[in-house]
Amino acid sequence: MTPIRLRYTKNGKIRFASHRDVARIWERSLRAAGVPMVYSEGYSPRPRIAFGLALPTGSESDGEYIDIQLDDGRPSVPIAELPRVLSETLPPGIEVTGLAVLEPKTPSLQAAVTSCVWDITVTETIDEINQWVQRVLAAPTIVVTRERKGKAVTDDLRPLIRSLDVVPAAPGTNGGHRIRAELGTQPRSLRPSELLSALEPALHERHVRRLKQWIEQDGARLEPLQAGAAPAPHTTRCAS
Amino acid sequence: MTSIWPELEELLPRVQKPARYIGLEGGHQQPEHAPHKVAWLLAYPDTYEVGLPNQGLQILYEIINERDDAVAERTYAPWVDLEAEMRAAGLPLFSVDTHRPAADFDILGFNLSAELVYTNVLNCIDLAGCPVRADERSRHDLLVGAGGHCTYNPEPLADFVDFFVLGDGEEVVAEITEVVGEWKRSGRPEGSRHHVLRRLARVEGVYVPAMYEVRYDGAELMGVEPRYPDVPAVVGKRTIADLAAWPYPRNQLVPLTEVVHDRLNVEVFRGCTRGCRFCQAGMITRPVRERPADQVRTMVQEGLRRTGYDEVALTSLSTADFSGIEKLVADTVNDPANCGQVSVSLPSLRVDAFTVDVAASIQQARRTGLTFAPEAGSWRLRQVINKLILEEDLYGAVESAFSQGWRRMKLYFLTGLPTETDEDTLGIAELARNCVELGRRYHKGASVTVSVGGFVPKPFTPFQWFGQNTIDELYRKIGLLKDATRRMRGVQLKWHDPRATFVEGIFSRGDRRLGPVLEDVWRDGGTFQEWSERFDLQRWLEAMARHGLDHEWYVYRHRVQHEVLPWDHLDAGLHKDFLWQDWRDALAEVGLEDCRWTPCYDCGACTGYGIEHVVASATPPSGGSQGTGQDLRSGGAVPVTLLASPPRAGR
Numbered sequence: 108m109t110p111i112r113l114r115y116t117k118n119g120k121i122r123f124a125s126h127r128d129v130a131r132i133w134e135r136s137l138r139a140a141g142v143p144m145v146y147s148e149g150y151s152p153r154p155r156i157a158f159g160l161a162l163p164t165g166s167e168s169d170g171e172y173i174d175i176q177l178d179d180g181r182p183s184v185p186i187a188e189l190p191r192v193l194s195e196t197l198p199p200g201i202e203v204t205g206l207a208v209l210e211p212k213t214p215s216l217q218a219a220v221t222s223c224v225w226d227i228t229v230t231e232t233i234d235e236i237n238q239w240v241q242r243v244l245a246a247p248t249i250v251v252t253r254e255r256k257g258k259a260v261t262d263d264l265r266p267l268i269r270s271l272d273v274v275p276a277a278p279g280t281n282g283g284h285r286i287r288a289e290l291g292t293q294p295r296s297l298r299p300s301e302l303l304s305a306l307e308p309a310l311h312e313r314h315v316r317r318l319k320q321w322i323e324q325d326g327a328r329l330e331p332l333q334a335g336a337a338p339a340p341h342t343t344r345c346a347s
Numbered sequence: 348m349t350s351i352w353p354e355l356e357e358l359l360p361r362v363q364k365p366a367r368y369i370g371l372e373g374g375h376q377q378p379e380h381a382p383h384k385v386a387w388l389l390a391y392p393d394t395y396e397v398g399l400p401n402q403g404l405q406i407l408y409e410i411i412n413e414r415d416d417a418v419a420e421r422t423y424a425p426w427v428d429l430e431a432e433m434r435a436a437g438l439p440l441f442s443v444d445t446h447r448p449a450a451d452f453d454i455l456g457f458n459l460s461a462e463l464v465y466t467n468v469l470n471c472i473d474l475a476g477c478p479v480r481a482d483e484r485s486r487h488d489l490l491v492g493a494g495g496h497c498t499y500n501p502e503p504l505a506d507f508v509d510f511f512v513l514g515d516g517e518e519v520v521a522e523i524t525e526v527v528g529e530w531k532r533s534g535r536p537e538g539s540r541h542h543v544l545r546r547l548a549r550v551e552g553v554y555v556p557a558m559y560e561v562r563y564d565g566a567e568l569m570g571v572e573p574r575y576p577d578v579p580a581v582v583g584k585r586t587i588a589d590l591a592a593w594p595y596p597r598n599q600l601v602p603l604t605e606v607v608h609d610r611l612n613v614e615v616f617r618g619c620t621r622g623c624r625f626c627q628a629g630m631i632t633r634p635v636r637e638r639p640a641d642q643v644r645t646m647v648q649e650g651l652r653r654t655g656y657d658e659v660a661l662t663s664l665s666t667a668d669f670s671g672i673e674k675l676v677a678d679t680v681n682d683p684a685n686c687g688q689v690s691v692s693l694p695s696l697r698v699d700a701f702t703v704d705v706a707a708s709i710q711q712a713r714r715t716g717l718t719f720a721p722e723a724g725s726w727r728l729r730q731v732i733n734k735l736i737l738e739e740d741l742y743g744a745v746e747s748a749f750s751q752g753w754r755r756m757k758l759y760f761l762t763g764l765p766t767e768t769d770e771d772t773l774g775i776a777e778l779a780r781n782c783v784e785l786g787r788r789y790h791k792g793a794s795v796t797v798s799v800g801g802f803v804p805k806p807f808t809p810f811q812w813f814g815q816n817t818i819d820e821l822y823r824k825i826g827l828l829k830d831a832t833r834r835m836r837g838v839q840l841k842w843h844d845p846r847a848t849f850v851e852g853i854f855s856r857g858d859r860r861l862g863p864v865l866e867d868v869w870r871d872g873g874t875f876q877e878w879s880e881r882f883d884l885q886r887w888l889e890a891m892a893r894h895g896l897d898h899e900w901y902v903y904r905h906r907v908q909h910e911v912l913p914w915d916h917l918d919a920g921l922h923k924d925f926l927w928q929d930w931r932d933a934l935a936e937v938g939l940e941d942c943r944w945t946p947c948y949d950c951g952a953c954t955g956y957g958i959e960h961v962v963a964s965a966t967p968p969s970g971g972s973q974g975t976g977q978d979l980r981s982g983g984a985v986p987v988t989l990l991a992s993p994p995r996a997g998r
Contacts, residue, residue: 120352121603123365128604135373135601138688139655146688165360196655198371198603 108145109177110213111186113193114205114332117168121200126161132198133158133173140196142189143181159216159320159331160223160296168317170223172216172331174209205332213335220331221323222269222291227299228283228314233275235310236284240271242306249305264305267291283313289321351438352446358432366604367395368429370421370443373601373654376408377445378418385528387411387419387520388442388452388475388489392459392467393877395423395443396606402614402662403495404458406595407516417524420444420452424467425474427875433474440474449475453527455489457508459497462854463847463877466869468493469507479866481509481557486535490527490543498554499631500806502571502913503854505556506862510547513554513917514584514631515617517593522550548578552585554917561859566900568858571916583918584631589961590617590638594646601654610658610692611650615643615675618952619664620942620960624733624933625722625761627805629664630926631919633952635943635960640671647679651689660692667697668943673705696720699740703747717748720759723767724774730938731766733929741778742785749786749793756782756795762824763802763816763848765933772824775799776831776838783837794837799825801848803855807919809929811912814905815852821845846884850876852902853887858913861901864890922951 117129124132134154137144144154155176162168177183184192190203197203213219229236243249249264269289276282290297303310322334359365380386389408391398398404404421411419420442425433433439440449449455455475457468472479477489484491493504494512501511512519530543548555558578562569573580587593599611616637619629638646647659659679663669676691696702698719706717721741722734729736745756760775779797786793801821804810816824825842832838854861867890868876875881891898906912908927915923925948932939942948943960953960 120356120369120371123359123369124603125364125366128366131605132603135655137655138657139373139653152688165365198373200371 109179109186110174110209110211111177111189112172112174112207112209112213112216112332112335113190113203115171115173115197115201115203117162117166117171117201119167119200121198122165122167125164126158129162129171129201130156130158132201136193136196137175140189140192141184142175142193143178143183145176145178157215157217159220160292162317163298163300163315166299166315166317169204170317170319172320174213174216207332207336209335210337216320216331219322219324219334220292220320222289222321223296223317224319224321225286225288225290225299226274226316226318227286227288227303227312229286229303229310230283230313231310233273233284236273236286239306239308239310240273240286243268244271246306251301251305262295264297264301267295267297268302286310287318349448350446351441351448354436354438355441355446358429358436358438361432362428363426364396364604367423368425368443369603370446371603372399374596374598375444375600376412376420378412378420380418380447380451383416383528383532385417385454385524385531386452387417387454387456387524388422388440388449389419390422390424390440390455390457390471392424392457392464392471393875394426395602396604398423398458399600399602399606400608400612401458401460402596402612403516405600406593407456407520408600409595409597410517411520411524414521414524416528420447422449422471424464424471424875427881430470430474430874439476440471449477449489453490453531454523455491457491457493457495459493459495459504461877462497462503462851463882465504465854465865466874466876468504469865469869470874472507473869479869480506482506484509484540486537486540488540492523496628496631499627499917499919500854500856500914501554501556501917502561502859503857503861503865505859506866509544509555509557511554511556512585513552513582513919515587516585517587517595519550519552519585523547523553526550545575545578551583554582556859559916566897568911568913570911571859571913581916581918584920586634586920587617588636590614590636591642594638594642599650599654601656608660608694610660611647611654611656612660612662613643613646613650614638614663615661615666615669616663618960619668621665621668622733622929622939622941623722624731624809624929625764625802625805626664627808630808630921632664633920633950637670637961640675643675644678648682648684651685657688658690658692660694662694665695665697666693667695667699667702667705676705698736698744703744703751706748707751716755716757717753718757718759719744721778722759722761723764723771724760724776724778725771727936728764728767728771728774730936731933732761732764733933733938735938738778742781745782745795746785746788749789754786754790754793756786758782758795758797760797760799761802762799762828763821765810765813766936767824769824769827772827773831776828776835779832779838780835783835786837792837794839796839796841797828797832798841798843799828800843801845803848803851805855806912806914807921807926809926809933811856811926812906812908812930814903815849817903818845818849821848844879844882847877847879847882849898849902850882850884850887853891853898856906856913857901860894860896863894864896867893920950920952922949925950 146152146154157174159172190206194202252259252261267290269291272287274285274287276284299315303312320331322329322331324334389404391401391404408419411417422442469479478484490509492510493508494516498511498513526546544555547553548558558574559571560574561571618632618635620635623629679691698721721736723729723732779795782795783793804813804815822845828840832840868886871886873886
């Protein structure tokens with residue numbers, strides 16, 4: 108059994124597929140590509156694949172990850188070929204951009220990822236955005252109350268906001284101004300839409316893209332392909 | 348010729364399930380449009396998740412796109428949230444393949460499989476930017492066509508649809524494409540719309556309602572007759588003789604979001620001769636045409652490999668009747684290429700132990716529920732409807748299933764059948780209780796779900812003359828079953844809304860006068876009527892009353908022998924006198940054997956088309972009664988007789 112981790116994109120029309128849809132797409136694409144997977148036991152065996160933090164439906168991403176347990180007992184395409192073979196099988200917009208063979212017992216993506224970097228395009232003017240960002244950064248706490256499983260839960264969002272930068276739209280484009288945000292995911296993850304409504308008046312999102320996910324490990328910030336990667340010759344990272 | 352995607356993607360973040368509208372399925376095509384090519388927009392008038400799996404639409408999508416002179420794309424009814432956004436933003440109906448507006452196409456072709464989608468058809472035509480009434484369309488507007496089972500009574504939609512296709516679509520789409528292509532290349536001169544429709548009316552299997560005059564005498568229909576000498580008086584259905592020549596879909600679409608029947612589907616045969624008298628599909632798709640087993644194997648293997656599905660359904664109206672079914676499913680399950688991970692499903696299980704054995708052998712990987720359809724609660728009534736299942740067939744099937752590990756079973760029944768008494772209705776509860784008792788021998792928690800649908804008489808069946816049960820009567824019968832099953836441990840009762848059954852009944856056998864009713868209900872917002880949360884009986888009753896139409900006359904009335912039926916100018920291949928005789932036999936409680944293995948009754952389906960049943964085996968499969976009501980334990984050696992009375996068992 109060889110555990111591997113793949114990094115992939117979710118861009119273009121496919122961004123409207125939900126997290127569950129993407130899981131189904133992966134399962135079928137892995138089978139169609141002839142990737143031998145380890146299956147769970149029981150009446151309804153499922154392949155042992157695991158995803159990271161769900162990406163909100165409609166958002167794009169350059170940094171999605173999936174962990175797969177390969178069945179070594181069955182023939183497979185060479186591991187280094189998997190990104191190419193899978194990119195051909197997966198729908199347009201989902202492209203595999205990196206691969207790592209993992210050490211056994213590598214913590215799951217859900218448990219290990221500590222923050223995500225987001226590019227959030229908003230509809231407001233640059234002045235409104237700058238003011239809003241300054242107020243957020245200056246706030247000692249940002250307490251919100253939300254409903255969870257029928258109960259009101261109160262959280263301070265401020266510690267989850269690791270950094271906020273304003274990226275003005277390139278002149279002459281109608282791309283809109285962006286906020287580059289690094290948002291924490293532990294003990295719970297802060298979503299871009301929640302960030303925008305954290306302080307009144309809320310900003311309005313036009314487009315959201317996840318750029319990166321980070322794993323903090325012993326004070327170092329690692330990309331999930333590095334964290335837990337076996338020191339094997341398999342480890343490849345594609346240029347794109 | 349532009350994509351509306353940039354405008355559409357602004358709307359999608361605000362609607363439910365936006366993946367319905369993005370296309371990109373495995374197997375989808377991005378055809379290149381050109382001025383000389385006929386562009387078909389194939390439409391399923393319900394949500395994406397209901398419409399995408401439709402095999403008829405997928406077959407035509409491929410066949411048309413293989414042509415040099417045509418392209419095909421797909422569209423589905425946008426859910427009400429997106430529709431509102433589209434109307435507000437001024438966006439038209441679009442294809443999901445290249446997101447082109449409907450106006451970029453020449454033909455908008457609907458699949459019609461249920462009456463309650465008719466208002467969605469009007470809504471899609473309107474969203475396409477086309478006048479909903481056919482007589483208001485100009486030479487620049489879309490040609491609106493429709494195929495599928497509901498076209499066997501197209502009259503309620505005659506005001507809105509330019510042409511209907513009867514029967515198998517594989518060959519006729521080519522002929523329609525040629526006629527429309529010639530028109531398109533001629534530049535569609537002023538006044539030419541009439542001519543292209545008249546040309547289409549001469550294509551075999553195509554019915555153009557505008558070419559026919561309807562005569563009435565008071566409320567009574569006198570006839571639907573051609574207006575022109577070159578238009579046929581009777582339009583016959585199309586039938587492909589050899590399924591092997593049409594191994595489609597070759598590239599079944601693999602959706603990116605969840606749909607119904609989300610699996611590989613391979614059609615193993617078309618047509619059915621079991622002769623169930625309530626079943627329109629079985630009557631209008633005759634004769635039986637099996638696909639060669641080797642071709643099925645190839646389609647299954649290639650399909651699984653290409654799609655990555657881990658489930659394949661072998662589809663037909665009664666798959667256990669496929670010659671050599673046991674070997675076929677065993678080969679599929681045991682194919683080393685599938686690594687033991689592929690399950691096979693038989694969506695139309697026959698009720699007998701043999702079938703369950705097959706099911707058990709193939710569902711080792713994943714054991715889903717089992718569904719049987721005895722359809723009626725007593726042997727007497729099953730003879731009336733010609734569903735010749737003995738009680739011992741059912742108990743044999745159920746016991747076999749429980750003993751092989753299944754714990755839950757679903758039983759389908761119809762209520763409101765001809766001659767049905769309360770004793771027959773209550774027989775349903777009795778059967779269910781006995782099934783649960785059998786199950787208890789094997790599992791403490793054995794359970795049976797009884798699903799009851801109200802019977803809607805359909806055109807081109809022996810029951811086309813039968814007056815449907817009233818809403819109240821159906822509620823009463825369901826009430827009897829509710830009372831009877833209330834204290835039965837392990838029996839769960841579900842039923843179809845009798846009010847929806849009633850509206851289906853209006854349109855199932857309705858005539859052209861219903862057009863304004865459809866238009867009213869659609870204008871009033873009555874779309875997605877097959878969705879219970881959107882269904883509204885009051886709208887339908889009010890629209891009927893507004894147009895002076897008597898719903899009792901349409902739904903509840905028994906038709907008489909020599910009455911002109913609204914579909915008499917169409918031909919499904921069945922002689923009307925055969926159907927009438929079968930109706931009399933039904934009332935006399937006389938069953939009729941499956942003609943694959945017995946002499947011909949001359950229903951007309953084979954003789955009229957010069958083709959015969961294509962089956963690999965001339966003898967019935969052995970084991971149980973095979974749903975024939977006969978002892979077939981020794982297979983084809985059993986002499987076949989017409990069942991004049993119950994041979995044994997039953998009550």
